[in-house]
Amino acid sequence: MLLGPSLAVSAILFAIGVAGVLIRRNAIVVFMCVELMLNAVNLTFVALSEVHGMGGQIMVFFVMTVAAAEAAVGLAIILAIFRHTQSVDLKSLNLLKG
Amino acid sequence: MQAFLASIGYEHWILHVLLALPMAALPLVLLLPVRFARWIALTVALTEMILGLGLWWAFDASNPALQFVTDVPWLEQFGIGYRVGVDGLSVMMVLLSVVMMPLVVWGSWKGIDTKQRGFYALLLALKTGMLGVFLALDMFLFYMFWELLLIPMYFTIGIWGSSNRLYAATKFVIYTFVGSLLMLVAILWMVKIVGDATGTYSFAYTHLLANSQALAPYGSWLFVAFALAFAVKVPIFPFHTWLPDAHTEAPTAGSVDLAVILLKMGTYGFLRFAIPFFPAFALSDAVGLTMATLAVVGIIYAALVAMVQPDLKRLVAYSSVSHLGFVILGIWGSTVESVQGAIMVMISHGISTGALFFIIGMLYERRHTRKIADYGGLARVAPLMATAFVITAFSSIGLPGLNGFVGEFLVLIGSFGRYPILVVCATTAVVFSAAYLLWATQRVFFNRFTNPKNEGIGDLSGREIAVLAPLIAAMIWIGLYPGPILRRTEASARQYVEMVESYLPPAEPIIANRTGGQP
């Protein structure tokens, strides 16, 4: 039974993803960290389907699809911001505040 | 008269007509050409007055219960209904406000020369709101009217007020709104508590009142929530600082409505809701003493502050604070005399202060200043105005024979049994009120004629006489023959006091406690 370790690994991965989002300043890196979080959850689902059956695995497919869509949209948005500021540094996102 | 009124089914429709008529006329005012606006408002006002005066006869003075009661479902599954009615506590306020209305319209006849449609529309809306507050017998309805009033008043002050109007309007709305926020929670909670106890969730006043013993455990919090709303509105010291600003900056009509009706909503609220709902707490020694003390502090404090005001309207505004202190004192005096007196002060203050504001408004229309220092010796150029002002001032001072005395006397004598020391302190106001009003009168109408700009000021016009004459007549009438009014309020006041007295040691004649026989 690899359930415990798998869940632990996915939790750690998720935490790494969160930490990455918290620490990194590059939009693309942050986005990759978010992807890492999603994939960590995917791992959880896969691990859990060992106990609960197919449901989890079906979910993984949906998540992957969604992540792909998100990536497409996300990269387009990052591109748009790059056109304005010539940078993908999140620090340069300071027009809106207060 | 009664027979005639009964024959036209007066009691069935009057309250609804009073409430609906101004609102019905409102679109007319807004849509028809501007020159009709004031005429429509006047017509509505006169109609309301004529119709409303029927209450004088139709109201059964010997019946302490609520009369003309209507209960139409509105949101019945929540226990909310269109419930209206009057009793002795409210009938005089209703009459006062319908009688004041034509005067207010007429008083604004010349003074309001911009955006007349809006002005008269708001005036009409204000009237519905005011009447609604006094007529509502459903807490939900009451709260709606209570708050709705703010809007017309806000714009009346904010648009047609004088220089510092924005500040005053904002202050007025924020004070009142914030003050009454907790009242909403209290009302809802009350309905829930009573509903849990009786199984009927209803906002009906009578239902809540009949089961008010269920509220007793929460009385303190609920009372505070209600009292805060009412205390701000009255205003009781130290919640009063919005009033001088609002009064000062408002146009004449606004000041008059504010003084005549709006301030009374707070005191009425105490009499109608806050005390009857939570008598055990409201009448406990600590609360009673606190309220009475605040009232007396307000009476003296406001009188002293009024004395040193350089602005006439501000002076009268503080005098309002002082006078309303008497009402609060009378309410907590909790004898039939003091409660009757409190109602009397509510009426008299409306008439006297209303008249004072009218006269100041007339001065302002002529000279565009309210500074006392800008005037002086006006009695020479405007003797009639001076006469009217002096009479009004003395009525406000409480000269016996004029209206102000009756109420104050009854309040003081009635409350003396319960709060002798405080009443003695309050009585000093007879000196202070004379001081501030006479000093002001002197500086405006007497003394040397110093300011040549006042030369062309002119005396009262026919219209202005027509505005003031009924008020002065009322001052003398109420001063010398208040019986008809007292009789109409007596039954309800008595019922109220009987209810109240079960929570209080009765105010016995002093001698009963003191005599140890002849020494």
Add this chain to the structure above:
Amino acid sequence: MTIDPGTPLGAVLALLPEVILTGWALVVLLLVAWRHKSAGDSRLVGNISLIGFALALAATGWMASQGVAAEGLPQMIALDGFRFASDALLLTIAAGVTILSLRWLERQGILAPEYYVLIMLATVGMMLLAGAVDLITLFLGLEVMSISVYVLAGYDRTRRASAEAALKYFLIGAFASGFLLYGIALIYGATGQFNMTLIGAQLAATEPTLMARAGVALMLIGFAFKVAAVPFHAWAPDVYEGAPTPVTAFMASGVKAAAFLALARLLAEAFPGYVELWRPVLFGLAVATMLIGNLVALAQQSMKRMLAYSAIGHAGYLFLALWAHSDAGTAAVLVYLLAYSVTTVAAFGILASIERAGARTVLISDLEGLYAVRPFAALGMTICMLSLLGFPGTFGFISKWYLLSAPLGVGEVWLPIIAMVASGISIGYYLPVILAMTLKPTRTRQAHQTIRFPRPAKFAVALCVIAILVLGIWPRPVLDFASHEAVRLRQVATPILTR
């Protein structure tokens, strides 16, 4: 009418509004493929998409009137009055936003009719989210909605603010999705179910495990982000400000409504057994959100930003209804969302019309003297502000009363008191708007005179304002309907729980 969602026809029937709207969106997308150049094209597409909303609305109405219900346990999507009400609400909001956008986009020089398609797709997402009885559906709905809105937020590509808003929304949104998803995973792990009702039954039957608790917590976090609850709110003001104004209206009303509706269903069906666990969290969120939202709004100069914080504050109020966890609470969610959405759409509609192409954001001081030049706009805005304030005579008051009754009904007094305190704070920023418009002298007469209200927007705003006033006096139909449906929702959830 009872259907079996397991059959293809049944599935289509069960998802009829969503299907119609999705299909319509695809058709419109095709249309856009060759008509996307001129302002006229954009307008045409917008009008056509309105038909889609009308059809979907009709379908919803039909389903509601037929009383469409599932055989046995509803799978994936709910078939109850609450869903139909949610759908109707969301479709109305979307239609309203579409109407507001009609001329606005052209005026702002945004000539990409895909905008309307995105609105439609986002709406489909919202409807799925709000109607989901299955966590997979819920997640999919959420993502469909979110991804469309990410794009919409950045739709005004030429403006840096818009792009910045989109990126902020996207990054934090995706981050939050991760939490939500992890929550779903843990709940799944704890119960082995995706169906809310079954989850509810499972959770109620067992002692709360760590996994289940963590799952509930993570899902709450995900939703807290979506409804912009403090401290998950920080994105909202920036995004609301940067996004094109109609989109802001869409986010403030539609997205929030969908999230709250889904949360209401989730808490009622899936987590009723954990009520004592999540109530304190909701309490804390409510208090923090109400107070901070309203306080920070005091400091705002820009109308949009002020409304953004006001939206945060209102999210706080809505937690009161959820906290109550009663029929009254559920009904209050519906009523409050309706009132809030109608008002928000109207307010943003007026604001959008006042904005000029390329101009900086509208400050409160820019509205000074509006009444003198554009009285109806000022009047409408005044009524909106009063409704948001919860002033008697407006629907906002009715809904606030209804909302406050919910926690009071279960004996909670402090939340309503804090809500009223927050409401007292809120007059500090609503009133200055009214003051500026009606009482201040006109400073920028010229500017005011250039304000043109597109006819569709005028129509939509007028409708909303009238609704605010009428429902403020005669809210009975809405209240009756909401309380009725709330009871139904519980009736659906209860039999399984007690099984």
Add this chain to the structure above:
Amino acid sequence: MARFAWLTILLPLLGALANGFLAARRPSAKRLVSLIGPGVLLAAFAVAIGAAIEVAGTEEAIRIQLWTWMPVTERLHIDLALQLDRLSVVLLLVVTGVGSLIHLFSIGYMRSDPGYARYFAYLNLFVAFMLILVLGASLPVSFIGWEGVGLCSYLLIGFWFEVDANSDAGKKAFLANRIGDFGVLVAMFLIWWTLGTLDYAGIDATAAATLPLGGTLATVIALLLFLGCTGKSAQIPLFVWLPDAMAGPTPVSALIHAATMVTAGVFLVVRTGVLFSLAPFAMEIVAITGALTAFFAATIGLRQYDIKKVLAYSTVSQLGYMFLAVGSGAWTAGIFHLVTHAFFKALLFLGAGSVIHAMHHAHHAVGAHDDAQDMRNMGGLRTAMPWTFRLMMIATLAIAGVPGLSGFFSKDEILASAFARGDHSTVYLVAWGLGVAAALMTAYYMARLMAMTFYGTFRGGGEVEGHLHEAPAVMTGPLVVLGGLSLVGGLLNLPAVVGGGQWLEHWLEPVLAPANLLLDPLHLPHGTTEYLLLGGAILIAVVGLTLGFRMTLGRPIPLPADTPAPRGLARLLEGKYFVDEFYQRVIVGPLVWFSKTVLWRGFDQFVIDRIAVAGSARLAQGLGWLGSRLQTGQVALYVSLFAVGAVLVLRALIGG
């Protein structure tokens, strides 16, 4: 006629209305005003005589119920009712009688004033209120009159309102009165809560049975009532308004500030005599206050130059005598002196008015602006104004206490009563001593007044002198009548020692019975003591008058401008003991300062508005501002906030 006693009120009231209407619409219709103003008074006087005749026939009080004023409850049911009894009828006659004379006098005096109609309106109104005061059957009804006369006094003192000092004086009068009224009000509250009634009849009937003799309650009530009297009747400490009240037209001073209104306090004490009788301590206070007032006012009168000021202080002083009388329980003596004083003091004032009238017109004729009231500008007027001189001399002798004239008998009775009360308490002996000293000074300052005004040579310049004329008949006529009354007024209550029957004493007997029942009867001195006292009184009058004439005429009288600044005691007296200044510095000034700086600017505007109200608004705004500063626009911060929130939520759910 007694049933129509209300006519005596209604008639002046209608007169006031009519004159008021004329003042507003037809101020030039002076002839009509002259007809209405005094006319209604004469009519009222006629009614009063009729009523008096009827009252003479009965010992019972006649109650005239007009209408119910405040029907509040069974226990507080105040009727607007009048009470005609032997006390009120005396006052009724004095008020309408002397009032009629003064109204007539005013026709001449005020003829050329533009506010002629207004003047009569006020004067008529005053009479109406005064009669309500006198005739009221209960304290509240009397209180209408009590304050109403204050109102009229206010209006008449400030009649020439365009001079600031006049308006000031009017205001001051009303305020001082109001301080007293405070006492009356509180007394009413106490009376009602103890006796359950406010009717005089009710008080007479219940007080003795309910209130313990000498008890605190009775003392407090009596003292509070007396506070009202000190205001209305210008006693220490509230006497300061009366001298200033001389700013009004002189007939007003005669009517209101000498003959009628200011004696209302004495009337009230007698009216509520039962309550005072129950409080011996209060009686002592009344007596000693009266005596002190008599003494100090007399000292001030010694050094005044304004003819009306002298008379004003004289009035204060004489009122002090009346309180000394009632404080000694000699009710009749008080009323007796009230009546005689009304005669001779009205005469003095009207005489002074006549002098001032003449001076004023003479000044006017030559365009001089000298003070028409300053005695230093007068002198030798007896040649120009023989009638005025003769009549004023009668009054002077009467007030000085020359035997045979009215003042002699009344004053002597007072002093004798005080002396007699000396058995009870030495306070009365002190009071008696003060009274005797005051009598000496009274004779002195009156002699001084006469000497400065009518003797010697005219000091105001020959040109002015040529324009001095005696007053017209309409003015001298009333003077003659008053002169006659001053001469024979003593007959009213002629003491036994000169063979009199003490008619007034018997007349008032039924009214005073309840009060007298509670008092030890006065044992007026008889035999040697009585003769000694009488002799002493005569001696004092003679010495005082002689000294007054001698010392005034014995040295030159400087004109106002040449008068050296007074020093020492003279300065103190001329400055009226600086009581006004004291009140201004110690009470009025600080109160205004306190109200303005501490209460208004400090508390209202700063503490409440600035700190509490604006402060909480600022606080909210500040918090909001702080919150918006946190919103830096940095994604990192937002994500961190998110994370913090996430941790909190997780902790709440898992840690819980």
